[in-house]
Amino acid sequence: MPKNAISRRPILLAGLGVAGVGALAACSDASSTSGSSGAPDLVSPSGDAVRRAEDARSGTGRVREHSLTAAPATLDLGGGVTARTWAFGERTPGQEIRITAGDTLAADLVNRLPDNSTTSIHWHGLHLRNDMDGVPPATQRAVAAGSTLAYRFVADAPGTYFFHPHVGVQLDRGLYAPLIVEDPHEPLSYDDEWVVVLDDWLDGVAGTPGEAFHELSQGMGDIGGMDHGDMEGMDHGSMGSLMLMGATSELLGGDAGDVNYPHHLINGRIRQDPQVRTARPGDRIRLRIINAGGDTAYRVALGGHRLTVTHTDGFPVEHAETDALLIGMGERYDVLITVGEGVFPLVALAEGKDVTGLALLRTGPGASPGAAVRPAELDGRILTAAELRAAEEVRLPAVEPDQIHRVELTGGMDAYDWAINGQPFDMDNPQANPLLVEEGQRVRLDFVNTTEMWHPMHLHGHTYQLGNTGPRKDTAIVLPDQTLSVVFDADNPGQWMLHCHNAYHGEAGMMALVAYRA
Numbered sequence: 001m002p003k004n005a006i007s008r009r010p011i012l013l014a015g016l017g018v019a020g021v022g023a024l025a026a027c028s029d030a031s032s033t034s035g036s037s038g039a040p041d042l043v044s045p046s047g048d049a050v051r052r053a054e055d056a057r058s059g060t061g062r063v064r065e066h067s068l069t070a071a072p073a074t075l076d077l078g079g080g081v082t083a084r085t086w087a088f089g090e091r092t093p094g095q096e097i098r099i100t101a102g103d104t105l106a107a108d109l110v111n112r113l114p115d116n117s118t119t120s121i122h123w124h125g126l127h128l129r130n131d132m133d134g135v136p137p138a139t140q141r142a143v144a145a146g147s148t149l150a151y152r153f154v155a156d157a158p159g160t161y162f163f164h165p166h167v168g169v170q171l172d173r174g175l176y177a178p179l180i181v182e183d184p185h186e187p188l189s190y191d192d193e194w195v196v197v198l199d200d201w202l203d204g205v206a207g208t209p210g211e212a213f214h215e216l217s218q219g220m221g222d223i224g225g226m227d228h229g230d231m232e233g234m235d236h237g238s239m240g241s242l243m244l245m246g247a248t249s250e251l252l253g254g255d256a257g258d259v260n261y262p263h264h265l266i267n268g269r270i271r272q273d274p275q276v277r278t279a280r281p282g283d284r285i286r287l288r289i290i291n292a293g294g295d296t297a298y299r300v301a302l303g304g305h306r307l308t309v310t311h312t313d314g315f316p317v318e319h320a321e322t323d324a325l326l327i328g329m330g331e332r333y334d335v336l337i338t339v340g341e342g343v344f345p346l347v348a349l350a351e352g353k354d355v356t357g358l359a360l361l362r363t364g365p366g367a368s369p370g371a372a373v374r375p376a377e378l379d380g381r382i383l384t385a386a387e388l389r390a391a392e393e394v395r396l397p398a399v400e401p402d403q404i405h406r407v408e409l410t411g412g413m414d415a416y417d418w419a420i421n422g423q424p425f426d427m428d429n430p431q432a433n434p435l436l437v438e439e440g441q442r443v444r445l446d447f448v449n450t451t452e453m454w455h456p457m458h459l460h461g462h463t464y465q466l467g468n469t470g471p472r473k474d475t476a477i478v479l480p481d482q483t484l485s486v487v488f489d490a491d492n493p494g495q496w497m498l499h500c501h502n503a504y505h506g507e508a509g510m511m512a513l514v515a516y517r518a
Contacts, residue, residue: 041518045494049439049494050493053492054129057156060103060104062103063104064106065107066106066107067110068121068177069089070111070119072114074204075204077201077265077270078274085173085203085204086113086170086175087175092174092175093162093177095177097177098179101155101157102154102156103181105151105152105154106152107152109143109148116145118144120134120142120143120149120166121166122163122165123163124161124179124330125314125332125463125474126157127156127463130461130492131494134165135166135460158181158183159315160180160195160314162197162292172295172504180195191279191284192283194277194287195287196288197267198264199264199291200265200350202261205262206242206260207242209294212242215241216416218416241260243259247354249297251326251351251352251384253479253481253482254452256297256350257296257502264296264350264355266358271357274360278361279361279362280363281339281341284336286336288332289327295504297327298327298357299326299378300325302361303373306323306337307321307324307325308335308337309334311332312334312385312388315473316390317390317391317471318388318390320387329501329503330475331473331476343360343367343369345373346359346361390469390470395465395472396465398468403444404446406446407446407448407498407512409449409450409451410450411451412453418500418508419510420509424509434512434513435513437515438490441490443487443490445464445485445486445488445498447485447486455500455502456475457475459474459496460514461494461496462474462488462490465487497511497512
């Protein structure tokens, strides 16, 4: 199969100058748009096809109103550690939004960020109308400093989601929060829920995400006369910078990550001063686990317990028991536990980086485990998405694809030239050479990873299925030198981003546009 020939100019270093995005033109209100002279007509993000799809969504008629203010904040991460960052409502994670499937979410984003910085909100994982997806410049004009944008859409798919900006590397600040869409006909039985948000943290402690991206973008081609292979045995962070060296993982196929984070948080707390969740012995608890990190996969386990995985990325799976699970950036897993009596560590091991995040579950008396605790379950059975099967009620019927796209993941650390099909995404011309689909088609994407790193590949506005019977997901790990084939039904017209959810890889250019023909 021939490659998709994508030709774009290099991406702007928006991580260091996001204010410029606000000058980009807003999306057209016409029914179709075209990227350039002679290019195919595309469904406009706010065109008739998008409005028809929104009108067809099953709604409750209830409107849930929220106001979200993005602003500078000094956060208490626990243990005397404070961080000057950007956040929603002066906390991270931001206040959870919880609605019922079919409700209309009406959320006003107020931009109070400094230095004329623009921003947006992307509603990660939601099957929503295209012009509310929050992706400048593809679906909207970025929200200018001092202004407000109203997002309004029907959220008709239950599940565990979250929201964050889609401008520069703002994701790696404190601007994120959980979004839970409850199922009005919930089939699971449990006593309580615990939303668990994982994050790798440097902002306001060791530098800023913009500074980290600037350092990474210089590449690793010749640091002190060493090549990348020479760095594998080095101590993590030994270069004394924001760049991490020598982090490797067999689970991830090699290089585990390249940003030197001083802390790994669970629900906004460092491991030396963790969140303590209380429950009763025998309680059945649903954990909704979200990886909001920028550059880190986590191996997650609860000491003294087995995990029963029930959902991934919002969609049910055939239940599977495990000791631990691997969760990449942008992925979400729901698990059930029946808790014992005592104090139990919930540990998120930064895969390949040899550091952990910690929270505690207390159901009775007893001493709390130390900050460096590593329960035996971390070395037991480690479940990955490839081992799961979609629940029968959400499994896609087996049909031949109408459209196949080869999505070759290219680039490397030497030049920090991450791209799709050899070309970095062009923010000045986002509609150039899109991956074209038509409404009603079954589409197959073949992710072909030609790089030496793993990539969590995220598709906006849709969920795909891994293979013929695998789980329904919107974000999946593609290992080095491997091919992962996924299928989805083109049932949500518009222009949708497809990108690596490593914040720094995406910003460097590992993004493409999946666009519907008009």
